[in-house]
């Protein structure tokens with residue numbers, strides 16, 4: 186039995202990444218309806234709006250999860266709300282989950298923590314998390330400046346821990362999913378792929394910028410300060426790249442990127458995986474194609490194993 190499916194109630198081990206303002210009920214319910222697991226973000230800091238989105242998902246009866254970005258939570262309000270909402274699955278990120286584990290588990294919630302390094306993974310497992318989201322440096326969003334690729338990080342963590350792993354960073358299809366499973370993952374999480382989906386609430390310019398991007402189309406920025414991020418190469422991020430530092434108000438215009446379509450209003454977060462995305466597709470197609478391609482590859486591997494050959 187796939188432990189991520191048992192923990193989440195989803196039909197397929199395909200998770201939609203938490204993303205500020207983007208990962209709300211329109212996208213999350215499309216993903217969950219298509220058999221994956223939608224996640225509702227709380228990193229926007231818009232407590233009331235996020236609570237409304239969570240209530241919408243609870244009312245839908247679909248499986249889903251909530252992300253709690255520990256360092257960005259202003260107070261306990263969201264944690265308390267999540268514990269009282271009948272939610273089954275939470276991912277924590279950005280900070281130590283130690284203090285969150287006891288109240289979440291007391292509420293019967295399964296907790297996975299997002300980790301960018303082996304050390305953090307080991308600490309989180311000691312602290313009692315049920316699973317890990319293993320985030321390689323090629324992914325979009327806030328990153329650890331000491332970036333390790335998904336390929337290496339998954340193997341390093343799988344070698345040392347037994348909890349279920351969700352692989353994130355650089356995955357857009359069944360090929361990436363099969364690779365992640367070969368390295369020990371039991372599920373994948375996709376961010377950039379779902380930003381460029383039909384049901385994603387972002388402006389068409391942002392989706393098109395992802396479709397147009399090459400695999401060299403992103404930068405790791407602000408690596409000597411915090412937050413270190415991976416974002417699309419734009420005029421706005423070129424300035425940060427050249428300065429080597431990002432101003433404290435750089436994200437003030439983020440909604441201008443997301444909903445206004447101004448690609449130079451703030452850093453447009455995206456992973457290297459943007460270079461693997463060639464069209465804006467429906468969530469249903471993305472998930473169905475990913476599952477079909479994964480199963481075709483798994484079938485080929487099964488045939489190779491049965492015949493003891495490598496062809």
Ligand SMILES: Cc1cc2nc3c(=O)[nH]c(=O)nc-3n(C[C@H](O)[C@H](O)[C@H](O)COP(=O)(O)O)c2cc1C
Pocket residue numbers: 202203204205207226228229252254278299320323324325326327353354355356374375376377378380453454455456457458
């Ligand atoms: C636009 C965007 C926003 C993101 N915002 C968040 C966030 O608010 N919280 C979080 O934990 N991760 C965030 N991430 C990171 C994702 O959770 C995920 O790890 C990453 O997208 C995986 O790599 P991929 O983009 O190659 O799929 C964001 C990623 C993107 C692309």
